[in-house]
Amino acid sequence: MKAVITGTGCYIPKVKKENNKFISNKFLNSDGTAFNSFNTEIIEKFKSITGIVERRYAKNDYTASDLGYFASKKAIENARINAESIDYIIVAHNFGDVKKTGIQSDIIPSLATRIKHLLQIKNPNCVAYDILFGCPGWVEGVIQAQAFIKANIAKKVLVIGTETLSRVIDKHDRDSMIYSDGAGACIVESVETDIETGILGHATQxxxxxxxxxxxxxxxxxxxxDENVRYIKMHGRKIYEFALTNVPQAMKVALDKSNIDIDEVKKVFIHQANEKMDEAIIKRFYRLYKKPVPKDIMPMSIHKLGNSSVATVPTLLDLVLKGKIEGHNLQKGDIFILASVGAGMNINAIVYRY
Structure with missing residues (x-):
């Protein structure tokens, strides 16, 4: 019995916001003082570090649960299953449903319950719940799905990552340019097979x-x-240093558990937070095995889609599986790694045979 991803789907919002749309923002330091640099310089430096050229925002009348529903429908269709046969719906997010004009999140009922409602699943034995695990939430949801399957608690699990970060950003904070909206989903199924496939190893910290x-x-x-209105904030340098030190180690733990040689790894799907950070993580990971980084090992979507938190990894996986990222594809039997880092601070990784 193997835990296998049998279907994927994502929802990429239609609203584009290019870097030049931030040119009139009044960016400030954390103490409220103005930068000495012009916005053109701030934006150009931002692009050189993160790789982001544009990002996607949800339409005003959509919330995170709506985006999750759109991605879920595609994953269910791709897996060719009846939604009523789903045993668990696990939804990873961080801020719940935040309306465009709202100042607080709404998580009652849970986003998983809302998505189950939107999917019109009648089966009361389909259990729906949310997880708050920072950006690694979707990857952790897949790990939980495997645990349910191994324990014979579930046969089919829908795992969703959805977020509308554009609703919780401070327009005076230059880090606001990083964040975006989106959703990704997958179906994890119990499959009876003698073939070594599906999740081979994982690690979480x-x-x-x-x-x-x-x-x-x-x-x-x-x-x-208004001091009563609050926004997502981060200590960027500390996160960068933390990720470079710890993410490669977690990936190594997962790979070593799987008994797979690093030369067999075809792709590494890393949380799309920062282009330079992800490139540095990959270099350090391969350095642990005293190996050079293979060409085209790491597909990326951050340049056009920005950082949509829990949605980046499932979206990236779906795009590659469906041939939508040039130069990247997967064949049956290929090994790939999923890895993420985020608020907590949490880290996780999965080694998977396609």
């Missing part, structure tokens, strides 16, 4: 002694704004 508040909610950098 939470660092909270000194790292718990690397990502947090805080006030606008504009001291004149």
């Amino acid at each position: 939470t660092f909270s002694k000194d790292e718990a508040y690397h990502l947090f909610f805080g006030n606008s950098y504009n001291k004149n704004e």
Whole structure:
């Protein structure tokens, strides 16, 4: 009995916001003082570090649960299953449903319940719940799905990552240019087979002694704004250093558990947070095995889609599986790694044979 991803789907919002749309923003330091640089310089430096050229935002009347529903429908169709046969719906997010004009999140009922409602699943034995695990939430949901399947608690699990980060960003914070909206989903099924396929190994860690508040909610950098309204904030340099130190190690633990040689790995799908950070993580990962980084090992979507938190990895996987990222594809039997890092600080990785 193997835990196998039998269908994937994603929803990429239609609203594009290019870097030049931030040219009139009044960016401020955390203490409220103005930058000495012009916005053109700030934006160009931002692009050189993150790789982001544009990002996607949800339409005003859509929430995170709507985006998750759209991605779920595609995953269910791709897996060719009846939605009523789903045993669990696991939804990873961080901020719930935030309306375009809202100032707080809405998570009652849970997003999983809302998506189950939108899918019109009648079966009461289809259990729906949310997980809050930072950006690695979707990857962790897949790990939980495998646990349910191994324990014979479930046969089919729908795992969704959905977020509308554009609703929780401070326009005076230059980091606001990183974030975007989107959703990705997959069906994880129990498959009876003698072939070594599906999830081969995984690893998860939470660092909270000194790292718990690397990502947090805080006030606008504009001291004149309502102090009751709060936004996503981060200590970028600390996160960068943390990720470079710890993510390659977690990936190595997962790979070593799977008994797969690193030379067999065809693709590595890393959370799309920062182009330079992801490239550095890959270099350090291969350095642990004293190997050079193979060409085209790491597909990326951040340039056009930005950082949609829990949605980046499932979206990237879906795009590659469906041949929508030039130069990247997977064949049956190929080994790939899924890895993410985010608020908590949490890290996880999965080794998977397609």
